[in-house]
Amino acid sequence: MSKRALSWVKAIIALVAAGIIGMTVVPQMVSILNRTMVDQGVRPLVMVTTSGGDRDYRVRIHNVVDEEGDYRFLLSIVNDEVTYGVGGSVFDVNVQVTLAVPQGSAGMTCTPDSGMFASVAVEDVNAGTRKMLETDAISGRYSSTGGIPTTETDDNSLSAAPSPTPQAPDFDAAFSDLELQQYTADVSLLDTEYWYSTAVASNGMTWTVECSLDRTLIWRSADPSHPMDQPQATLMMPEFNFGPQGAASDHQQGMDVTFSLARSEGLELVRSYPEAKVGSADWTLDYQTRWNKELGEEGNFGYTNAPTFLLANRNAAAAEQNFLVLGGVLIGLALTLFVRGLNDLADATLLKKDD
Secondary structure (H helix, E strand, O other): OOHHHHHHHHHHHHHHHHHHHHHHHHHHHHHHHOOOOOOOOOOOEEEEEEEOOOOOEEEEEEEEEOOOOOEEEEEEEEEOOOOOOOOOOOOEEEEEEEEEEEOOOOOEEEEOOOOEEEEEOHHHOOHHHHHHHHHHHOOHHHOOOOOOOOOOOOOOOHHHOOOOOOOOOOHHHHHOOEEEEEEEEEEEOEEOOOOOOOOEEEOOEEEEEEEEEOHHHHEEEOOOOOHHHOOEEEEEOOEEEEEEOOOEOOOEEEEEEEEEEEOOOOEEEEEEEOOOEEOOOEEEEEOOEEEOOOOOOEOOOEEEOOOEEEEEEHHHHHHHHHHHHHHHHHHHHHHHHHHHHHHHHHHHHHOOOOO
16 A cells, blocks of 8 residues: 555544544533533422311321432321211311423322322313412412513613503413313311321222322423433422412411422432421421411412422532543544644645555
8 A cells, every 4th residue: 555545544544533532522521511500490380279178277298209309299188186986077178289380291190099180271270270370470480380471671762661551461371381280089187197108098088199290390400300310400399389279268277398308329419499408318398388368368378489409419420520531531532633634634645646
């Protein structure tokens, strides 16, 4: 083989090798270096409405995220004066659990199977749920579903003058991108001292409802289906509302909402809003709850804050750091090959055909 042909071969090999290394390593390094951690955004809105009963009661909701990142919540209707047996004071409450998520999102599953599950249209929800949706839609940056977009006007424009009469919110536009999934069941009044870790139904009575949400609804990470294995992941916990199925509240006295996040191997809590309590095997917190009116008033319902957890997996992060170091070495090798390839290309161009 002539020197000129050999130079062509070496140039092609060097330039191709440099290109392969660059196209393989550089995009992954850029992705790692430019990654940002999400700490705000749309999250599930879970609305619990009830009817029935002859005295006040509370809803108790316990949220659990296990070591794999799966999420579920346990719901009971509780009272500290309920009695059982002959002459007892237990009664059933009709409970509707409605999930609002963006159109086309994965959804919710609930047990026991004695309850009824269905997708519902906004115009078909009860008055209490409708009030919750409307309130969330006009909550601005605090809206869980995204709310009604605000329109900014140019202050220097004559068209920026205020309207003489305020315009009514366009709820139809706000709800057009929402999907509602609803689970309905009759839940029996439970003593506050009783706790169950799963759905419980016996003798035709349901004591605790268990609902699970798809991981993609609550996790923001490079791979929401495997959030615990990612170097960075954000957990966007649902907001909960609790109120009547009708226009005015009657026996919806209060809500107790708690949360537990299991500590899987290598998982670290970077920050949480609000601050969580650190346990030996999990992080826990109590949701903050507020009511917009008084019991018995029309439009009254309770609502919670929406906790956010910023998490990091130190094992996955260490693997990425090792990749960045190796990637730097490979980029150096690619540059060397590229320069060598250019030199060989120059030689092949300058040499005569007979050389």
